[in-house]
Amino acid sequence: MLFSRRLMLGLAMAGTLASALAFPALAGEGPTEIDLFFPVPVDGKLARDMGTLIKEFNEGHPDIKATAVYTGSYDDTLIKTRAAIKAGKPPSAVIMSANFLLDMQIENELTNLDALIKADGTTKEQFLGQFFPALQGNAVINRSVYGVPFHNSTPLLYINADKAKEAGLDPNKPPQTWAELTDWAKKLTKRDGDKVTQWGIAIPCAYDYCGWMMETLTMSNGGRYYNEEFGGEVYYDTPSMLGALSWWNDLIYKHKVHAPGATPGPAVSTSFISGNAAMMMLSTGSLTYVRDNAKFAYKVAFIPRNVRNAVPIGGASLIIPAGLDADKQKAAWTLIKWMTSPEKSGWWSRATGYFAPNMAAYKTPEMVDFLNKNPDAKTAVEQLDVAKPWFATYKTVPVRKNLEDEVMLVLNGKKQPKEALVAAQKAADETLKPYNAETSLKLP
Amino acid sequence: MSLAEPAALPVATTAAPRLEVIRRFTTRFKASLPAYLLLLPSLVFLALFTYGAMGRVVLDALYQRATPKAPLRFVGLDNVSAVLADPAFTGAVVNNLIYAVGTAVPSIALALLFALALARTHAVSSALRAALFLPVLIPMVAASALFMFIFLPNVGLLDFYIGRLLPVLPNWLGDPDVALYAIMVITIWKNAGYYMLFFLAGLQAVPEDVMEAAHLDGAGPYMRLRHIILPELKPTFLFVIVIATLNAVTQVDHVFVMTQGGPSNSTNLVLFYIYQQAVEHYDVGKASAATLLTLAALMSLTALSFRTMANRDGGP
Numbered sequence: 074m075l076f077s078r079r080l081m082l083g084l085a086m087a088g089t090l091a092s093a094l095a096f097p098a099l100a101g102e103g104p105t106e107i108d109l110f111f112p113v114p115v116d117g118k119l120a121r122d123m124g125t126l127i128k129e130f131n132e133g134h135p136d137i138k139a140t141a142v143y144t145g146s147y148d149d150t151l152i153k154t155r156a157a158i159k160a161g162k163p164p165s166a167v168i169m170s171a172n173f174l175l176d177m178q179i180e181n182e183l184t185n186l187d188a189l190i191k192a193d194g195t196t197k198e199q200f201l202g203q204f205f206p207a208l209q210g211n212a213v214i215n216r217s218v219y220g221v222p223f224h225n226s227t228p229l230l231y232i233n234a235d236k237a238k239e240a241g242l243d244p245n246k247p248p249q250t251w252a253e254l255t256d257w258a259k260k261l262t263k264r265d266g267d268k269v270t271q272w273g274i275a276i277p278c279a280y281d282y283c284g285w286m287m288e289t290l291t292m293s294n295g296g297r298y299y300n301e302e303f304g305g306e307v308y309y310d311t312p313s314m315l316g317a318l319s320w321w322n323d324l325i326y327k328h329k330v331h332a333p334g335a336t337p338g339p340a341v342s343t344s345f346i347s348g349n350a351a352m353m354m355l356s357t358g359s360l361t362y363v364r365d366n367a368k369f370a371y372k373v374a375f376i377p378r379n380v381r382n383a384v385p386i387g388g389a390s391l392i393i394p395a396g397l398d399a400d401k402q403k404a405a406w407t408l409i410k411w412m413t414s415p416e417k418s419g420w421w422s423r424a425t426g427y428f429a430p431n432m433a434a435y436k437t438p439e440m441v442d443f444l445n446k447n448p449d450a451k452t453a454v455e456q457l458d459v460a461k462p463w464f465a466t467y468k469t470v471p472v473r474k475n476l477e478d479e480v481m482l483v484l485n486g487k488k489q490p491k492e493a494l495v496a497a498q499k500a501a502d503e504t505l506k507p508y509n510a511e512t513s514l515k516l517p
Numbered sequence: 518m519s520l521a522e523p524a525a526l527p528v529a530t531t532a533a534p535r536l537e538v539i540r541r542f543t544t545r546f547k548a549s550l551p552a553y554l555l556l557l558p559s560l561v562f563l564a565l566f567t568y569g570a571m572g573r574v575v576l577d578a579l580y581q582r583a584t585p586k587a588p589l590r591f592v593g594l595d596n597v598s599a600v601l602a603d604p605a606f607t608g609a610v611v612n613n614l615i616y617a618v619g620t621a622v623p624s625i626a627l628a629l630l631f632a633l634a635l636a637r638t639h640a641v642s643s644a645l646r647a648a649l650f651l652p653v654l655i656p657m658v659a660a661s662a663l664f665m666f667i668f669l670p671n672v673g674l675l676d677f678y679i680g681r682l683l684p685v686l687p688n689w690l691g692d693p694d695v696a697l698y699a700i701m702v703i704t705i706w707k708n709a710g711y712y713m714l715f716f717l718a719g720l721q722a723v724p725e726d727v728m729e730a731a732h733l734d735g736a737g738p739y740m741r742l743r744h745i746i747l748p749e750l751k752p753t754f755l756f757v758i759v760i761a762t763l764n765a766v767t768q769v770d771h772v773f774v775m776t777q778g779g780p781s782n783s784t785n786l787v788l789f790y791i792y793q794q795a796v797e798h799y800d801v802g803k804a805s806a807a808t809l810l811t812l813a814a815l816m817s818l819t820a821l822s823f824r825t826m827a828n829r830d831g832g833p
Contacts, residue, residue: 152796179585180799268684272671278691280777332670334688335780340669347672467585470797481780485692511584 104138105404107165110157111141112150112389122424130411137404139165147173147389148470154394158182163394165405168223171211171390175304175465178214179508184393186218189406203413204430207386210301210462220390221413222430224421226357227384227456228289230254230377234370236261236271236351247374251293251320254352254377258330261351273330275350276321279337283480284473286354288385288464290317295380299464305509307466309476310498316379318490322483335481356387357453361426364449373452375459382459388427428453467508475500571812578805596806606807608782609790612697616786617765620704625757627709629750632716633742646717649710657707657770664703665690665775690776693783700784703771708764712757719753720746759822766815787811 109127113119120143127141144150147170154167169177177183190200197218201209208222234244240260248254258273276286288298296313300306308314324331336344342359344350346366354376363371376384391409393402411417419434421427423443428450434440435454444451466472479493479500488496581592600606631649635642652660667674668689676686689699723746731741769788772778778785778793785793791811795804 148796155799176799181586266684268680278780280779332688334670334691336670336688336691339665340672343669344672349671468798471793474797478779478781481691481693485688485694485780487693507582507584511586 104134104136105400106138106140107401107404107408109139109141109405109408110144110150110154110164110167112144112147112168112170119425122421126412126417126421130408134407134411137407139404139408151177155182158394158396161396163396165393165397165401166409167392167394168389169220169392171208171220171222171225171386171388172463172465172469174211174220174390174392175214176467176469177392178219179304179467182395183219184395184397184402186221186393186406189402190218193410203432205432205457205460207457207460207462208430211386211465212390220392221409223389223391223413223418224425224427225386225388225430226427227386227453227460228285228354228376229357229360229453229456230374231345231353231355231359231363232372232374233261233345233348233351233367234372236348236369237372240351244370244372247372248377249375250377251379255320255324255328255330258324258352259328262330269329269332271348272332272344272350273328274324274352274354275331275336275341275344276324276354277338277341278335278477278481278484280474280477282338283335283477284464285356285385285387287314287317287476287480289354289376290321292383292385292461293317293376293378293381294320298385299466301462303513304465304467305505305513307464307472307476307498307501307505309501310494313380315490315494318480318483318494320379321480322490325484326486333484333486335484357428358387358426360449360453364447371449373449375452375456384456384460385463386457386460387463388430426450428457466505468504471504472501475504574805574808574812576805577801578809579802581802592802596802597810600803600806600810603803605782605785605793606787606790609778609785609787612782612784613766613786616697616701616704617762619698619701620708620765621758621761624705624709625712625754625761627705628712628757629716631709631713632720633746635713636717636720646713649713651710652707653711655707657768658774660703660707661771661774664771668699668775691780693781696776696780696784700771700775704764704768708761712761715753715757715760716750719750723749755822755825759819762818763815766811 111123123141123143127139130139131137142164144153144167150167150169151173154164154169157163174183187197190197193200201213201218204212204222205225208225212218212220212222230247232244232247237244237257242257242260248257254274260273261271262269262273263271277283278286291298291314294313294316296311296317297308298314299308321331325333332344332350338355338359341350341353342355342362345353345355346363346368348369360373375382391412393405393409397405412421413431415429415431415433415437418429418431419437419440422429422434423439429435429440435444464473476497479488479497482488483490483493578596579591579593580589581596582589631646635646635649655663670676670686670688670691671680673689675689680686687695690696727745728741731745736744766787769786769792772784772786772789773792776784778789787807788811791804791807794800794807798804
């Protein structure tokens with residue numbers, strides 16, 4: 074009721090606005106007007122930075138008038154984009170969470186960008202070649218390009234260097250394996266009777282973050298979270314994920330170096346900043362926050378491995394929704410290419426803390442200068458060599474939640490890892506069933 | 518009150534000829550035409566934004582896709598039975614029942630207590646009333662953001678103070694056994710002051726002379742509360758119970774901000790379940806079916822309580 078009424082009102086208003094905007098374009102005079110939907114997943118300053126960026130674009134492109142529309146979180150942006158598509162007035166471009174692309178493509182909501190790339194006289198390989206290879210997996214579906222990486226992240230290990238030194242550990246040689254990390258966490262945990270006054274490590278688990286962390290741990294344990302080539306399969310009930318969840322469970326209940334329960338990301342970073350947790354695993358997106366707020370020396374390092382060094386990417390890509398007029402599509406494509414150029418990509422990276430997906434951005438003098446001043450920003454980029462795509466399946470969010478609900482039970486000591494993963498696999502297979510029914514199980 | 522409720526008047530039900538019925542109907546319609554005209558503007562808006570949306574929900578609830586690329590087809594009540602068979606929905610209903618009872622009873626009890634304590638108007642009670650009403654003025658989303666910091670494990674305000682007394686504290690929002698109750702605390706904190714207003718108004722209506730008579734007859738404070746004040750407040754109680762129940766279903770802002778229904782669906786309420794079906798599962802049919810079920814439950818509840826209330830009001 075509440076939502077539908079708000080939605081109706083929103084749609085009515087959006088419709089009026091959009092038709093008002095569409096008329097000059099029909100008359101064939103004035104610039105092409107396009108909307109860019111953008112989310113702000115981290116600090117609020119991003120909205121102002123986006124305003125600056127779009128203003129600069131409009132000044133350089135008199136035949137296009139782009140408007141940046143703030144649309145809330147990643148999830149909200151998906152909702153609003155879908156509502157606008159349903160109302161027949163899709164935005165011209167959207168900054169969309171990278172792992173929603175597959176789901177949107179399955180629902181026929183994305184424009185295939187191959188034709189636009191071809192019209193520019195470049196090949197797909199040349200176009201994709203600008204970006205870090207790790208980012209291409211989430212942008213390409215069935216060998217067609219559907220998204221352009223805009224800002225991205227990977228998980229990192231953050232270490233309170235002061236506390237490490239206090240415990241006799243060398244913060245310049247951070248733990249590289251799970252065994253070393255367990256050892257560090259034990260040495261960094263302080264107890265006062267039953268009460269733990271300082272936890273060795275904190276790993277976030279709330280919807281969204283939890284799935285990403287499970288993918289991180291599973292990958293560094295040699296495994297895969299999902300089938301990268303096909304959206305109908307996830308690998309929850311596997312030895313590599315069992316090892317990952319068992320280790321997380323052991324950190325809490327065997328080694329007692331990680332606080333029990335599911336802790337959301339902001340609580341983890343607050344805990345680290347306040348000195349209550351000596352190490353944490355968190356996104357590179359939090360690096361600016363830690364840099365601005367930590368009153369102690371800190372270090373960032375790769376996520377330690379058990380079998381191999383590997384992490385998933387996070388972040389967002391630029392997409393063009395389906396069902397747009399050709400002139401708007403072309404204008405949006407111009408905007409997207411401009412926003413992901415080395416120079417703008419680097420500027421956005423320095424403003425936000427995400428890394429720049431365009432490799433050439435790191436060769437610009439401003440970026441070289443910035444990395445010399447902030448060497449910790451380099452770790453995220455170096456880790457990209459071992460990064461792989463973010464899980465994306467049919468109905469990504471519910472499939473992810475099937476796992477997260479079970480992981481939360483384990484972290485709260487209510488289930489053992491094995492039975493939790495069996496239950497998660499069963500639930501996810503059920504969610505994926507309709508998709509498999511029309512793809513892998515649709516037989517001649 | 519000692520007055521008995523008047524018995525219903527017997528109504529003559531002699532059957533009139535058909536023509537007579539139609540004629541009576543048209544005259545009655547003519548008589549009430551101005552009233553309908555006056556209601557028309559609001560009816561137009563209600564139709565646009567409320568009944569229209571409800572009609573759409575009914576329609577949407579009847580359609581479903583078999584596979585992602587298949588076209589929508591008519592499935593009748595399949596969506597409704599799918600919702601009823603979904604353990605997440607039944608879980609949300611159970612959570613919502615616990616939540617409704619667990620927030621309505623304490624917040625109404627607190628509201629009554631506050632109202633009784635602050636019934637007389639003077640400087641101190643006015644200040645206290647304002648203080649107790651303050652949470653109502655804070656938007657739920659802002660309040661939730663505040664409480665997230667209060668509930669932070671190890672470093673939050675709550676743990677900072679209680680942590681001195683108890684060595685091991687629960688992870689308030691991260692433990693499936695505790696999270697729903699943590700959420701309930703916020704609702705009680707937020708709504709008690711609001712319901713207090715209704716009770717304050719209700720207390721003004723308790724007749725002074727009856728209270729004085731009881732006083733002279735030697736009735737103590739408890740006797741006066743039990744036999745005069747509470748019976749007089751019955752309509753207020755009914756009204757507040759309806760409001761509190763509606764709130765328990767429609768206020769999910771804090772679930773949205775603080776827990777997203779987690780951990781492990783332990784704070785998932787019906788409205789949030791509907792949101793999840795519509796947005797996360799992108800399943801409009803199931804979301805509409807769940808909306809219909811909720812609407813039906815709420816409407817019957819409201820109708821029932823208002824009828825009871827009308828009966829009560831028909832008394833003295």
